[in-house]
Amino acid sequence: MEAFRRARSLQSGVLNSSFVALSKSSSWESCLAASSSAAILYLLLHMPPRSVPQLFGGVTGSINPCIVIGQLLGIFWVPESPWWLAQEDRMEEAQIALRQLASERVDTQRRLNFIVKTIEGERELQMCTGSTFGACFQGVNLRRTEISVGIYCIQVLSDSS
Numbered sequence: 001m002e003a004f005r006r007a008r009s010l011q012s013g014v015l016n017s018s019f020v021a022l023s024k025s026s027s028w029e030s031c032l033a034a035s036s037s038a039a040i041l042y043l044l045l046h047m048p049p050r051s052v053p054q055l056f057g058g059v060t061g062s063i064n065p066c067i068v069i070g071q072l073l074g075i076f077w078v079p080e081s082p083w084w085l086a087q088e089d090r091m092e093e094a095q096i097a098l099r100q101l102a103s104e105r106v107d108t109q110r111r112l113n114f115i116v117k118t119i120e121g122e123r124e125l126q127m128c129t130g131s132t133f134g135a136c137f138q139g140v141n142l143r144r145t146e147i148s149v150g151i152y153c154i155q156v157l158s159d160s161s
Helices: 002-024 028-046 049-074 082-087 091-101 108-129 133-137 140-158
Strands: none
Touching: 082 091, 082 108, 091 108, 133 140
């Protein structure tokens, strides 16, 4: 009985803190996270003990479609990668994307200069060494690629990762 009282007090404390976070929060993401965690905790504490494993199966089975749907909806609001834009020499768009992604304290011009210098250094290194992804499938590197891919496939297929 004592454990039941402690669980109830824990539940009320977590739910109260979740609703306080909801009332003080300014972003919809944190409101959604607080309300969903409070709802899951409420369900877990009010369900009979035998049905909890069934709930876990339902929750884990419904997470994957939610992630996919969230990513598909996010396509419309997420800006393009500043690194990719800088590689394509679209500096104005990269600057805008950096402003959207970074906080106001970040010096976006300095960060963009860092990105450009890093990309230039990678291009110079690639020109000096002549390395490409195609080199992984030629000569001695082909054997190394076969070994590493084979080991990875064995791990995945045997479900031991």
